Amino acid sequence: MFVRTLNLKSILTATAFLATGATAVSAHVTLENQLAPVASTYKAVFRVGHGCEGKPTIKIRVQIPEGVIAVKPQPKPGWTVAKVKGPYDKAYDYYGTPTSEGVKEIVWSGGSLPDDEYDEFVLRAYLTGDLVAGSTLYFPIVQECPDGAVERWIEIPAAGKSADDYEQPAPGVKLQPKE
Amino acid sequence: MSAISDGVKRTIVAALVLVAVLLAAGDAFAHASLIRSSPADGAVLATAPSSFALTFSEPTSPLSLKLVGPDGSARVLDKSVLRDATIDIVAPTGLDKGSYVLSWRVVSEDGHPVGGSAVFSIGAPSARPSTTAIELIDWPIRSGIWLAKIITYAALFIGIGGVFFQSWIGDRSASVGRLCTGLIIAGLAAVSLSVGFQGLDALGLGLANIARPTVWSVGFSTSLGNLASLAIAAMVTALVAMLSRGRIARPLSLIALALVGIALASSGHASAAQPQWLTRPAVFLHGVGIAFWAGALVPLASALASRPSESTNVLRRFSKLAPWFVLPLIAAGVLLAFVQVRALDALWTTAYGNILVVKLALLVPLFALAVVNRLWLTKPAQGGEARATMRLRRSVGFELVLIVLIFAIAGLWRFTPPPRALAEAAAVPAVLHIHSDKAMADLEITPGKAGPVRASIAIMTGDFGPLDAKAVTLVLSNPDVGIEAIRRPAQISADGVWSVEGLNLPVPGIWKARIDILISDFELVKLEDKIELRP
Numbered sequence: 001m002f003v004r005t006l007n008l009k010s011i012l013t014a015t016a017f018l019a020t021g022a023t024a025v026s027a028h029v030t031l032e033n034q035l036a037p038v039a040s041t042y043k044a045v046f047r048v049g050h051g052c053e054g055k056p057t058i059k060i061r062v063q064i065p066e067g068v069i070a071v072k073p074q075p076k077p078g079w080t081v082a083k084v085k086g087p088y089d090k091a092y093d094y095y096g097t098p099t100s101e102g103v104k105e106i107v108w109s110g111g112s113l114p115d116d117e118y119d120e121f122v123l124r125a126y127l128t129g130d131l132v133a134g135s136t137l138y139f140p141i142v143q144e145c146p147d148g149a150v151e152r153w154i155e156i157p158a159a160g161k162s163a164d165d166y167e168q169p170a171p172g173v174k175l176q177p178k179e
Numbered sequence: 180m181s182a183i184s185d186g187v188k189r190t191i192v193a194a195l196v197l198v199a200v201l202l203a204a205g206d207a208f209a210h211a212s213l214i215r216s217s218p219a220d221g222a223v224l225a226t227a228p229s230s231f232a233l234t235f236s237e238p239t240s241p242l243s244l245k246l247v248g249p250d251g252s253a254r255v256l257d258k259s260v261l262r263d264a265t266i267d268i269v270a271p272t273g274l275d276k277g278s279y280v281l282s283w284r285v286v287s288e289d290g291h292p293v294g295g296s297a298v299f300s301i302g303a304p305s306a307r308p309s310t311t312a313i314e315l316i317d318w319p320i321r322s323g324i325w326l327a328k329i330i331t332y333a334a335l336f337i338g339i340g341g342v343f344f345q346s347w348i349g350d351r352s353a354s355v356g357r358l359c360t361g362l363i364i365a366g367l368a369a370v371s372l373s374v375g376f377q378g379l380d381a382l383g384l385g386l387a388n389i390a391r392p393t394v395w396s397v398g399f400s401t402s403l404g405n406l407a408s409l410a411i412a413a414m415v416t417a418l419v420a421m422l423s424r425g426r427i428a429r430p431l432s433l434i435a436l437a438l439v440g441i442a443l444a445s446s447g448h449a450s451a452a453q454p455q456w457l458t459r460p461a462v463f464l465h466g467v468g469i470a471f472w473a474g475a476l477v478p479l480a481s482a483l484a485s486r487p488s489e490s491t492n493v494l495r496r497f498s499k500l501a502p503w504f505v506l507p508l509i510a511a512g513v514l515l516a517f518v519q520v521r522a523l524d525a526l527w528t529t530a531y532g533n534i535l536v537v538k539l540a541l542l543v544p545l546f547a548l549a550v551v552n553r554l555w556l557t558k559p560a561q562g563g564e565a566r567a568t569m570r571l572r573r574s575v576g577f578e579l580v581l582i583v584l585i586f587a588i589a590g591l592w593r594f595t596p597p598p599r600a601l602a603e604a605a606a607v608p609a610v611l612h613i614h615s616d617k618a619m620a621d622l623e624i625t626p627g628k629a630g631p632v633r634a635s636i637a638i639m640t641g642d643f644g645p646l647d648a649k650a651v652t653l654v655l656s657n658p659d660v661g662i663e664a665i666r667r668p669a670q671i672s673a674d675g676v677w678s679v680e681g682l683n684l685p686v687p688g689i690w691k692a693r694i695d696i697l698i699s700d701f702e703l704v705k706l707e708d709k710i711e712l713r714p
Contacts, residue, residue: 053212054236063701115236140701154701168703 029060029141029153030171032120036137037176039129041070044139045122046171051115052145059109059144060121063154067131070094071103074122079111092128133177138170212236214264216281218299220665221681227274227301231256231281234265239285241266243294245661249277251629251686253661276302278630278685282663294663296656298683304631319386320379321594327373328590333583334366335410335439335466339417340474343436346420346428348475348500349493350482358477360421363414370410374398406446413438440467449515452597458518461511468508472501476579483560483572490568494557501553525598534595538588545581548574609713611692613706616641620694620706622653628713629687636669636677638696649700651677654693660686664693687714 032045051057064071069092073081084105091100106123113119131137140154155166163169217232218224231246244256244266258269266285277300284294341359345351375389378398388394398404413435420431440463444450449465452458475497482490516535526532552574559567609627613620621637634653640646651669656662665684669677684690693707 050236054214061700142700152697152700152703154703155705 028151028168029143031139031173034173035176036127036173037179038127038131038133039178040127041124042068042127042173043122043124044173045120046139046141047118047120048113048143049118051113052143052149052151054115055145055147055149056115057113057143057145058111059107059142061108061142061144062106062121062123063140063142064104064106064125065137065139067092067128068125068137069099069102069128070126071106072124073106073108074124076108076111076121079108082107082109090130092130094126094128127175129178131175133175136172136174138172140170212293213283213295213297216297218281218297220297220299221683222299223303224299224301227272228270230270231268232265233268233281233283233285233297235285236264238264239266241283241285243282243284243661244268245280245282246271247280247282247657247660247662247686249275249279249685251660251688253282274301276300278304278683280662280665280685282661284663296663296665298665298685300683304683304685317380317385320376323386324373324376324380324593325587325590327369327376328593329583329586330369331366331373331410332586332590334362334369334414335442336470336473336582336586337477337579338362338366338474339413339432339435339439340470340472341477342417342421342474343432343470344475344478344497346432348478348496349489350478352478352481352485355478355481356421360418363418363421367411367414370407370414374403374407377401377403402446402451406442409438409442409445413442436467436470439470440464442466447592449519449597452515452518458515461514463511464507465511465515468504468511471504472508473579473582475501476575476582480572480575480579483568483575490560494560498553498557505549519597521598521602529598530595531592531597534588534591538585541581541585541588545578545585548578548581552578605713609710611708611710613694613708614641615704615706618646618696618698618704618706619643620696622692622694622710624682624684624710624712627711629684632682632684632712634667634669634679634682636679636694637675638677638694645675646696646698648677648696648698650695650697652695652697653679653682654695655682655684656691656693657684657686657688658691659688662686684712687712 028050030047032047033043036042046060046062048057048060066089069088071083073083075081083103084107085102086104087101088099091098093099108121127137136157138156140156141152143151143153145151151168153168153170155163155169157163157166157169163172212235214234214236216234217230218228238261240261241259244259246254246256248254254271256268256271260267266283278298279300280296280298282294282296286293338359341355341362345356345359375395375398378384378394378396379386379388381397381401382388382394384391384394399407416431416438417435420428420435423431443466444459444462447462449462450459479490479493479497482493520526520532520535526536552571556567556571556574560571605628606626608623608625610624611622613622618641619639623635623637624632625635626632636651636653638646638648638651651671652666653669654664654666656664665682667679667682669679671677689709689711691707692710693705696704696706698704
């Protein structure tokens with residue numbers, strides 16, 4: 001029975017979800033999964049629940065942080081996706097293959113998401129083992145709207161501060177130890 | 180599994196999941212952002228509004244709504260109605276003219292409070308009267324400076340002017356020569372002493388310290404040092420001209436007269452005014468003109484009194500030359516008054532203006548006498564009419580009294596900054612330098628006082644390199660009086676400096692200034708510090 005499978009672990013998981021969900025309350029563009037182990041593949045779901053000051057969103061730019069490789073955006077009907085490639089600061093190990101260049105920015109454009117509608121933008125990436133468990137990995141995002149209106153979710157909290165201390169924090173994922 | 184029953188566990192999990200889902204759903208909601216305000220930010224209204232309205236991008240509820248008035252006092256706006264995403268606020272009645280800050284703090288559906296401000300004005304933006312600095316006045320030193328000034332003026336104008344008159348126009352009477360010599364010698368003493376007084380005044384020391392060498396060197400180092408040196412040169416030249424009585428008397432007295440103008444142009448409020456190419460020659464012409472006119476009075480009176488027959492030629496020569504000196508004197512005086520006073524109301528609102536009004540009031544009878552002398556008395560006196568000569572002499576004597584009074588009044592200007600200088604002092608910007616390892620900024624708010632201002636922001640990298648930013652935003656708030664962030668994008672000018680025009684910061688005191696520098700699309704640097712605005 002479904003009910004029988006519930007145990008203490010499931011309560012803890014729900015509590016953890018509650019805790020992480022609570023920290024994300026203040027952010028505008030947020031990540032759906034805010035916990036991820038390093039040296040694993042991560043599905044980043046960017047949740048966009050608003051435009052810029054009432055205007056529709058027509059472009060979403062996501063900056064790929066250093067240490068995140070093998071980035072693949074999920075195609076989105078009505079939107080064109082562009083991958084801006086470039087060299088990494090160093091070579092990262094991708095299942096034994098040294099990788100020194102790749103996607104540094106993903107741009108979704110061509111669509112129009114009204115201010116009063118919600119949508120998600122998805123990419124999959126590999127979080128390399130060079131990333132430090134316990135730290136938070138931030139994906140700075142620029143959200144563009146018509147007439148030059150723009151929202152920049154690009155603030156990365158300084159040490160000792162949280163995203164709540166900022167007006168326009170970048171969405172982040174808390175890194176967990178390698179599984 | 181036995182401690183907690185399945186039913187209880189199921190309830191707990193369901194509750195936790197529900198709460199989590201609700202909170203996570205909150206992610207989808209944005210911070211509210213202000214779409215428009217009424218009155219709009221920066222608006223100037225003819226009359227006081229009966230209501231305010233704030234429209235946000237989504238429904239909000241107000242946490243705190245305040246109206247900060249021109250006097251800096253904050254009023255809580257507690258009468259508000261929510262209408263969709265708009266908050267309608269009942270405005271307090273009896274709002275005076277001036278600038279107001281409508282400051283709001285609201286909570287949007289994501290539970291995150293956001294704040295901001297809209298500045299508007301009723302009638303016109305508040306221009307705050309500049310407060311006068313309170314300083315202790317050392318009356319003996321003030322009197323000393325003033326007396327020395329009057330004696331110096333008397334020596335420069337009546338003394339040196341008299342020497343010039345005697346050598347170029349006539350009346351070589353010894354008594355007038357003695358009076359001029361006496362005035363010039365007194366002037367030498369007075370102008371020398373004024374250097375010491377100036378030093379005491381500059382250092383804020385009492386009269387007892389007059390013997391200290393530093394007092395004199397400090398006094399001399401001010402612009403009065405130039406004036407004193409040139410005035411002494413003028414006086415000595417005039418004395419030599421007076422004593423020589425020979426061929427060189429004429430050129431020497433002309434040089435002395437020119438030196439009077441140069442000395443005056445070297446110092447004082449008027450010479451310090453911009454544009455100097457205009458003000459300095461104006462002061463020169465004004466000074467030379469006064470010396471010609473004032474210097475003529477004693478010899479004229481003497482000539483009329485003692486040798487009426489001879490005085491005919493003297494009067495004729497004086498009348499012929501007078502317009503060449505008096506007209507530039509008046510023109511220069513009018514020009515300098517305009518440069519110094521700027522606005523008409525400064526005539527009665529500032530001490531400098533008051534003195535000018537008194538001086539002008541004394542000039543009216545002086546010019547009236549001069550006109551009467553020129554038009555009605557000169558001709559009959561030249562014709563040898565005894566009664567006209569008598570009246571002309573009395574009139575010239577009265578002119579002399581008026582001129583000395585004008586010297587005394589003009590001497591008071593030493594203690595009053597002209598409205599021009601007051602305006603310049605008020606225009607001094609408030610400055611702030613913020614430095615971080617990533618970037619630094621020099622913020623300048625001009626003028627550095629509450630009211631309508633403009634801000635300029637020069638930015639550089641943390642190691643003094645050029646910083647090519649994509650955008651710069653200035654955010655100002657005043658938590659002390661409850662003014663939430665006033666956010667303005669800066670515009671870049673040709674010289675690479677960012678500026679924000681048309682700002683209105685209606686309250687003096689400590690403001691929090693934040694400069695958001697967008698270095699690249701994904702990199703934002705925020706610099707924050709405090710800046711003080713004068714009242």
